[in-house]
Amino acid sequence: MKEGQTKRLLEILPGLISWFIILFLFALLFINPLVLAVILIIYLIYWACKLFYMTLLLLIAHHRMSSSKNIEWFERCKLIKSDLNINDIIHIVLYPIYKEPKKLLEDSMNALKDTRYSKDRMILVLAGEERDKYSHGKLEEIKEEFKRYFKDILITIHPKDTEGEIPSKGANATYAAKKVKDYLELNGYDLKNVIISTFDADTCPDKNYFCCLTYHFLSNKKRYQTSFQPLPIYNNNIYRVPAFARVIEIGSTFCQLVESMRYEKFITFSSHSMSFKTLVDVDYWPVNLISDDSLIFWKCFLKFNGDYMTYPLEVPVYMDIAVGRNVFHTIAVQYKQKRRWAWGVENFAFIGINFINNKNIKLSVKIKRLFQLLDSHVNWATWAFIISFIMPFVLFWGKVTMKNALVFFNLSYINGTIFNIFTFIIILSIILSRQFLPPRPKDVSRLIYITFILQWLFVPIISAFLGSTPALDAQTRLMFGNYLSFYRTPKAR
Amino acid sequence: MKDENYLILRKIFFWIFFISFIVIVPILVFYSLGYKFDVKSKKISRTGTISLKSSPEDAKIFLNGIKLNNTTPDVLSGLVPQDYAIRLEKDDFYPYQLHAKLMPSSVSEFNITLIPKIKYIEKLEPDFNIYKFFISKHFYGNKVIAFTDQGIYYLDDDFKNDKKISAQSINKDVASNIEEVLEGDDKLIAWSKNGIWIIDNGNITLIYKPEELIKNVFFGLKERYLLIQDWLNIVALDVENPSTYYPILKLKDKDANIFYDSGSEILYIRDKITGTETYSLYRSKLRHLIHERGTDQKAP
Numbered sequence: 001m002k003e004g005q006t007k008r009l010l011e012i013l014p015g016l017i018s019w020f021i022i023l024f025l026f027a028l029l030f031i032n033p034l035v036l037a038v039i040l041i042i043y044l045i046y047w048a049c050k051l052f053y054m055t056l057l058l059l060i061a062h063h064r065m066s067s068s069k070n071i072e073w074f075e076r077c078k079l080i081k082s083d084l085n086i087n088d089i090i091h092i093v094l095y096p097i098y099k100e101p102k103k104l105l106e107d108s109m110n111a112l113k114d115t116r117y118s119k120d121r122m123i124l125v126l127a128g129e130e131r132d133k134y135s136h137g138k139l140e141e142i143k144e145e146f147k148r149y150f151k152d153i154l155i156t157i158h159p160k161d162t163e164g165e166i167p168s169k170g171a172n173a174t175y176a177a178k179k180v181k182d183y184l185e186l187n188g189y190d191l192k193n194v195i196i197s198t199f200d201a202d203t204c205p206d207k208n209y210f211c212c213l214t215y216h217f218l219s220n221k222k223r224y225q226t227s228f229q230p231l232p233i234y235n236n237n238i239y240r241v242p243a244f245a246r247v248i249e250i251g252s253t254f255c256q257l258v259e260s261m262r263y264e265k266f267i268t269f270s271s272h273s274m275s276f277k278t279l280v281d282v283d284y285w286p287v288n289l290i291s292d293d294s295l296i297f298w299k300c301f302l303k304f305n306g307d308y309m310t311y312p313l314e315v316p317v318y319m320d321i322a323v324g325r326n327v328f329h330t331i332a333v334q335y336k337q338k339r340r341w342a343w344g345v346e347n348f349a350f351i352g353i354n355f356i357n358n359k360n361i362k363l364s365v366k367i368k369r370l371f372q373l374l375d376s377h378v379n380w381a382t383w384a385f386i387i388s389f390i391m392p393f394v395l396f397w398g399k400v401t402m403k404n405a406l407v408f409f410n411l412s413y414i415n416g417t418i419f420n421i422f423t424f425i426i427i428l429s430i431i432l433s434r435q436f437l438p439p440r441p442k443d444v445s446r447l448i449y450i451t452f453i454l455q456w457l458f459v460p461i462i463s464a465f466l467g468s469t470p471a472l473d474a475q476t477r478l479m480f481g482n483y484l485s486f487y488r489t490p491k492a493r
Numbered sequence: 494m495k496d497e498n499y500l501i502l503r504k505i506f507f508w509i510f511f512i513s514f515i516v517i518v519p520i521l522v523f524y525s526l527g528y529k530f531d532v533k534s535k536k537i538s539r540t541g542t543i544s545l546k547s548s549p550e551d552a553k554i555f556l557n558g559i560k561l562n563n564t565t566p567d568v569l570s571g572l573v574p575q576d577y578a579i580r581l582e583k584d585d586f587y588p589y590q591l592h593a594k595l596m597p598s599s600v601s602e603f604n605i606t607l608i609p610k611i612k613y614i615e616k617l618e619p620d621f622n623i624y625k626f627f628i629s630k631h632f633y634g635n636k637v638i639a640f641t642d643q644g645i646y647y648l649d650d651d652f653k654n655d656k657k658i659s660a661q662s663i664n665k666d667v668a669s670n671i672e673e674v675l676e677g678d679d680k681l682i683a684w685s686k687n688g689i690w691i692i693d694n695g696n697i698t699l700i701y702k703p704e705e706l707i708k709n710v711f712f713g714l715k716e717r718y719l720l721i722q723d724w725l726n727i728v729a730l731d732v733e734n735p736s737t738y739y740p741i742l743k744l745k746d747k748d749a750n751i752f753y754d755s756g757s758e759i760l761y762i763r764d765k766i767t768g769t770e771t772y773s774l775y776r777s778k779l780r781h782l783i784h785e786r787g788t789d790q791k792a793p
Contacts, residue, residue, distance in 0.1 A: 041525050045517050053510040057503060064499055261503050406542055409600040410525035413568070 003353060008481070010349035014374055015475035018381040022472075025390050029397060036394060037407045043386060044414045048421060054258050055425050061257040061312075062432060065231065068314035073211030074116055082218040089214055090151075090189055091117065092180055092196040092276060094125040096172040097139065098488055099132050100201040104320075105142055107236070111204030111318070113149040117211050123183075124153045127176035130160040131167065154183060162287075168486040170285035170292025173198050177276075177284050184276070192224070194276035198285075198293075202236060202320035203271045212315040213273050225308045227297055228273040229266065231256055231316040233436050239444045241323045243455035244462055245330050248338075249321040250433045251462075260312030265372045267297040267310050271317050274300070290486050291344040298351050301369075305360040318438070322489045336487045338470035343484050345377045345475055381475050384467025388460070391415060426456050527598035529571045539597035543569040543577065546604045552583040565605075579603070585610050590620035617652050624668035629676055638681065640668040645681075645692060659695045672707075677716045677732060684710040689721065691735060700735040711753050713760075713779050720760075720779070722751055729783050741782045746772070753779065 028036040077086045093112060097105065105126075113119060126142060128135030136157055143153045156176040165171040177196065184194060195217055199205070209230060217223050234249035259266055268274075270293050279285075282299040285292040301308045322337045324330040351373070355366040395415065398408030430453060440448070477484055529540045545554060547565040554561040556569065557578050565581060574597045581589045586607040593601045608616050617623070621641035628650070629636045635650040644662050648655040658681065662668075667685065675682040681692040689701040689710060701707075705724035712732075713720045719730040720741075727742035742762070744751075749764035749772075760782065762775040 038522055038526070041522055042518055045514060045521060049510040049514045049517075053506055056506050060499055060502060064494070067494065261499065263500060263503075404596070404599040404601065406527045406598045406600045407525050409542060409544065409602070414521070414525075 006356065007349050007353050010352040011346070011481070012479045014345050014348055014377050014381075015472075015479035017374070017378050018472055018475055019479075021378070021382050022385050022390070025386065029390075029394060033394070033398060033402060034405070034407055037398065037405075037411045040386075040391060040394060041407075041411055041414055044391075044411075044418050047383075047387070048418055051418075051421055051425060055428065057258045057261040058254055058428075058432070061261045062435075064261075065257070065314050065316070066435070068212075071208075071212075071314075073208050073215050073315075077211060077215045077218060080215065080218050084193065084218050086214060086218065087121070088190075088193045089121060089217065090184075090194045091122045091210055091214075092125060092184075092194055093122060094127060094173060094176055094180070094196060094198045095201055095203075096127045096169045096176065096198070097132075097135065097201050098129045098169075098172070099135075102138050102142065104202055105138075106145070108199070108202060108204055109142060109146045113146060114207060115205055115210050116207050117209075117214065119149050120151050122150050122210070123180075124150045125176050125180055126153065126155050127172050128155065128157045129167075129172055130157050154180065156180075165287040166289070166486065168287070168290055168292060169200075170289065170295070171287040173292065174284040174287050177279060180276075181280055191277040191280060192275070195228075195273055196276045196279055197271070197273040199271040199317070200319060203232075204236060204318040205230070206315045206317060208315045209313075209317060212313055216311060216313065217275075220311065222307070222309075224275045224278045225300070225304050226274070227268045227300065227308075227310045228313050229260070229268055229310045230271065230273075230313045231260060232270050232319050233316045234319050234321045235436055235438050236318050236320045237323065238321060238437065239441055239448060241321045242327050242330050243451050244458040245321050245323055245334055246452070247455050247458050248334055248462055248466065250429065250436070253436060254429065254432070263309065263312075265369075265376075266312060267294050269293055271319070272310075278303075289346060289350070290340060290484055291346060294344050294347055295350060298347055298354070302351070302354045302358055302361075305358065306362065306365045306369075324490060333490055335466060335470055337489045338466060339474050340484065340487045340489075342377070342380060342471035342474035343478075345471075345478060348373050348377065349478075377471065377475065381468050381471035384463050384465075384469070385472070388464035388467070426459060430456060524570075539574070540571045541574050541595040541597055542600040543572060543579070543593055543595060544600055544602040545569065545579070545581070546602075547581055547583070547589075548604070548606045549583065549586075552581040552586070552589075552607060555580040555582065574599075581605060581607065583607055587616040588620070615652055617648070617655075621646070624663070624665050625671050627671075627674045629674065638674050640671065640683075645697075657695075659692050659697055661695070661697045663690070663697060673710065675710065675712055675719075677712065680732075682710070682712075682719060682732075684721075689719070689730075691732075698735075701730055701738065709751065712755065713753060714758060714783070715755075718779075718783065720751075720753060725749070727751060739783070741785075748772075 025036060025039070028039070095105070095108065109124075112124065124146070126139040128139050136155070139155045143155055147153050156179045158172040158175040160167070162171070180196075181191070184191060195213065197213070213228050216228060220226050231253070233253050238246055256269065272293065274296070278300060282296070282303045286295045286299070289295055297308070297310055322330075322333045324333040348370070352370060355361065355370065395408065395412050398405060398411070402408055440446070474484065527539050527541060528537050530537050545565050545567050550565050552565045554563065554565060554567060561567070561569070572595055574595050577593045577595060579591050579593055586609050589605050589607055591603060591605070593603070595601055621639065621643050624640045624642070626637055626639040629638055637648050637650060637652075639646045639648065640663055642662055642665070644657050645659040646655050647658050670685040670687070671683050672685055679693070683690045683692065684707060686706045687703065688699055689707065691698050691700045701721060703723045704726065707721060707723055709722040711720050712718070713729065717732060719732055721728045721730060721738070725744040725747065726740055727744065728738045728740050730738040744762070744764050745767060746765040749762065752761040754761070758779050759776050760779045762777070763772055764775065765772055
């Protein structure tokens with residue numbers, strides 16, 4: 001089979017499996033409801049175990065993060081015994097920018113300049129797009145405003161309509177990183193000592209971010225085979241967005257917290273950091289694919305024949321909750337953002353093809369990694385349909401057609417138990433989410449805290465309609481070769 | 494805590510939940526399908542479940558007379574398929590009794606509304622499904638005759654001292670159409686437009702099926718005969734020998750009616766004279782009419 005055909009097959013496979021599961025369960029409702037009830041009971045037990053497991057991971061991750069709060073990372077950096085010295089390290093902070101408002105960029109720059117790390121070891125890269133005609137002027141103004149705080153500020157403008165590229169963050173970041181390489185080489189920096197952090201335009205790093213990152217870079221023996229992933233906390237504009245959007249993004253933060261504890265399958269997501277040398281070695285981010293943030297991990301994974309990992313940093317970065325002009329636009333924005341995240345399913349075909357071509361990675365590792373990726377995307381695309389639509393329909397159908405069948409009665413009972421577990425987890429989430437809240441702006445009433453509790457009532461609706469639909473949409477588009485174009489999430493505060 | 498320790502902790506949790514899943518799935522699936530392993534007999538048997546809900550909740554549950562520890566709402570699972578007598582009791586509420594016929598791998602769900610004991614309202618003690626009831630007047634007090642799903646009952650008007658007249662039950666639709674119950678010596682006569690039944694020594698027997706529609710029934714000659722107005726025909730049925738009946742009179746108009754004075758044994762008849770629109774009143778000694786009866790006919 002030709003590589004192109006294999007790639008198409010791998011693109012079709014996740015969507016095919018997801019649709020098969022959903023349609024098979026619906027068909028089974030009419031063919032053999034008893035078998036369906038048994039399958040759903042097993043599925044619910046799986047979910048109960050998974051919910052407990054994920055809740056414990058959430059608590060462990062939360063403990064890991066909160067217990068690291070008082071660590072003096074900078075002191076640790078100075079004391080660490082390493083082949084590298086803290087003074088050798090140069091940080092490149094790359095912000096790919098496209099049409100983000102100046103105010104938002106200024107906030108990010110302010111957060112960056114307020115970090116505890118020495119700014120004379122920090123070079124800021126503002127990567128604009130030629131497609132944004134106001135880009136250059138806006139970036140020049142920001143450079144002028146902030147240049148005194150950093151070692152240097154570089155501005156790059158990614159030319160539009162470059163052959164072989166799609167308009168994406170990855171293409172812009174790659175163009176900028178190549179310019180940075182030239183700059184570093186010109187100024188005699190050793191690329192081995194350079195850490196690059198690529199941040200979304202709204203990313204405000206925690207004060208300790210660069211100290212923590214530097215410490216882990218220095219202390220890690222496989223520093224060139226490691227990406228460093230901060231926890232993205234979506235709270236920059238949390239007091240200004242609709243309640244349901246808050247719930248969705250708190251959910252995203254929690255998911256990332258849980259994932260950070262699954263070391264063996266943890267991969268880069270959104271804003272992250274890595275060795276600049278490694279970035280150059282793997283030929284930068286992909287320029288023709290959407291999910292550049294996760295694909296860079298897989299490129300490194302393949303380059304180092306599977307000996308590459310993502311390390312979860314204890315220190316977070318703060319980002320914006322995607323928000324639109326009004327509630328309905330916010331729903332659309334949230335949907336499109338989640339669909340873009342779910343487009344990460346394109347990684348399956350990418351790594352599938354590359355695994356075939358790479359003979360140095362163990363077969364068991366390849367199978368495990370492919371299965372993990374397939375499992376997470378198929379689960380994402382199906383769970384909400386099964387729990388929110390198929391399950392109630394089956395319970396209703398069972399009541400109508402097989403009123404006295406014990407298995408349907410027990411299915412209903414187990415389903416109720418799962419919801420009780422879910423309620424417990426929501427209460428836990430309310431408590432944990434309080435700790436991620438930034439100080440309340442003065443112009444916002446205290447009464448908003450009531451909505452911070454009531455907002456959790458949206459969870460069943462959000463789960464039903466935004467839980468799986470974006471993922472299934474993304475997989476279906478990929479199945480039919482209807483490739484997604486990069487969606488720039490609107491940022492507003 | 495070091496990262497290695499977090500990793501170990503995570504792995505421990507993973508294996509705990511993985512093993513839990515592997516262990517729980519077969520147990521819960523078999524349990525959900527109604528299968529139960531009996532440790533004593535070392536056999537797998539099929540069971541059923543009874544789900545009990547009551548309004549208000551927290552009623553005591555008695556299963557086949559044995560009080561259970563739990564109160565409502567409760568799910569009684571792993572029960573051997575058979576008939577169960579269930580009784581719910583709660584202070585200040587009338588007890589409720591029901592019967593459940595439990596099938597294997599099935600569930601019987603009951604959602605019962607308990608009736609509060611209000612000062613001026615009393616509830617019949619046994620929890621029967623009452624199809625129809627009649628009040629029977631006696632010089633020593635009234636009696637209630639109740640047609641129920643459990644049979645026919647006699648009870649005092651204070652709802653005490655219930656006595657089962659018959660274990661047999663008349664079909665619900667038939668019972669609810671009964672017009673009147675006549676009390677004879679040690680027997681009851683129940684009639685509807687479509688039939689007359691005698692309830693004697695616990696047995697219910699259909700003794701008369703009308704040619705058209707029964708309009709009226711009463712005892713005649715000291716409860717010896719049953720006088721039946723079967724549309725335009727007046728027939729007499731010997732209660733001692735109910736297998737035959739005698740036509741004694743034929744009315745002329747469909748709106749004609751009769752009245753029997755048991756004291757004087759006189760039958761009054763209001764009927765039209767043929768060819769006129771006038772209703773006249775007639776009377777006759779019932780004894781004479783019976784003696785001049787028509788040909789005996791077989792009862793159904």
